[in-house]
Amino acid sequence: MSAEVHAMSPRIAVVGCGQWGQNHIRTLAEIGVLAAVADRTPDRAAAFGEQYGVPALAPDAAIASPDIDALVLALPASVHGVTARAAFAAGKDVLIEKPIALDPADAERTAAAAREAGRLLMVGHVLRFNPVFRALCDEVAAGRIGTLRHMISTRMGLGRFLGMDVVWDLAPHDLSMVLHLAGAHPVDVSCRRRTVLSDETDIADIVMDFPGGIGAEIHVSRVSPYRDRRFSVIGTRGMLTFDDLAPEGQKLAFYAHTVWRTDNAFAFENAPAQYLETEPGMPLDRELRHFIECIGTRAEPETGADEAVETVRILSLASPLARTPG
Template identity: 75%
Template sequence: MTPRVAVVGCGHWGQNHVRTLKEIGALAALSDADPAKAAALSERFAVPAVALDALLADRAIDALVLALPPSLHGPTARRAFAAGKDVLIEKPIGLDAADAARTAHAAAEAGRILMVGHVLRFHPVFERLEAAVGEGRVGAVRHIVSTRLGLGRFLGMDAVWDLAPHDLSLVLRIAGEHPSSVDTLRRTVLSDETDVADIALRFPSGIGAEIHVSRVSPFRDRRFSVIGTEGMLTFDDLAPEGQKLAFHGHKVWREGAAFAFRSADADYLDTEPGLPLDRELRHFLECVATREAPRTGAEEAVETVRILETASPRKAA
């Protein structure tokens, strides 16, 4: 049987969860602090709008998707675990590493599924890139570069916490280990918080990574590159279909006391179709049904918050 899921928090991204779960056939209820918004979505998607306390008490609800302000993710998830629910929490799962660790511990103690909504991990182009790296297409990985630039999204949270979780989840997956150092250059440009940031990561194996995020860029850029000893792969999310994943057989080698290089034209790799959110939610439903650990589970969720906290310490309330 398909697990019965309720969405808690029906803002912009929460509504995407509502729509997608409805299409899958797993949406059982929704909940929002704004009764008018909940009622409108209830009518639109033909599912009941239910208060949070009632959802937690309803044994027919198997799992929750939380798309709340991040400060509410931890406390709400811990209540859900205590009530016997599995939970997918939108990123970030908390605003400090200690709170994130408490949430992970609560899930483990209750024997419940905790999954974090790092949706780009389920993008078919990233999955193909990950497979190509695993196959040795770029040789030994030496460096990773992720760029997320655009205009907008001033949501009371700085650009590091709002934008960088996407990139961190991809970097951590390719690196396959936790960073040993995190250095950040942050700049306030047009708002009262960090608008632009450059994050440098170093991993124990020697792999390096850099993440560039901006919400005050005059142009959009969504590229993720893996640089290795035998070539380079780039996932360009804004490229046309059929050109989103490119392999460049660039090579650099030593010639005596100097270095030489050879560039190569792009070789575009075939990728599967599919919407990342649909794939993410189907994976969550499978984990709820089979009790398998999710691909974006508690360890990744806590480590991402730890890095974010290191990269951009939040102001005391």
């Protein structure tokens, strides 16, 4: 979709005006398609409605409104499913922030409801729309690292104790990237979790095996003394790293490291980092423009129902104590 919004653009409401919902509100307003805001706290919705010059509604009213074509849900994960299913029944397309549910059965019900209603279900895996990750995928597809063999994702920092353990809070970002590059569902998932400073899982390591011999490991921590946001892919002819915290111009690095077999051992050679050029652009803006484009074309979103359900399935295997109330 072009930078200019045409006259037939969809009318989108954001349901949930919390920390991440506010980002959706601002970005949709900048694009020019924000039609309303809704929150279970009327005063909060009213404040954002006044700020952006759009109606402030109750969530049920936003779902029922004939003046709204699509919804962005930025709610507690426990109510994503029931809210989305009501929206599908009302004829709305829906983008749901991750995760779409806290158990696979609820996620499956939501995906089925979208299919039965003929509506779009997109999950908000925003890193999939990061131009650096896009460039990394292009390099892998072009054969820059040879055959993909392994992926390593690290997401560490301090904080975000939101009543949800670290697996459910942080790992969906990394799972989305891993699933996209693997191009398949894992055949095996294992996880080691640790409670360190809170009452829930604070540190976790998720290991996955995929068809074709591809492996992946994800390390997440909310009790780290430093921040780390790196995603690396290892191939037969080199390695790539997407470092989200690196300075501009150094976020995507290629390492032409090589490992080869000798007569009775293995040898290796290090290579310096080659920083690759990437396009500018804000991931959330790209994500929402993709949602808008899919509404218009009726194309399946890149982060659609299958990925949404599979992510919840893996999360439930990695952290089986999570439950959806009611």
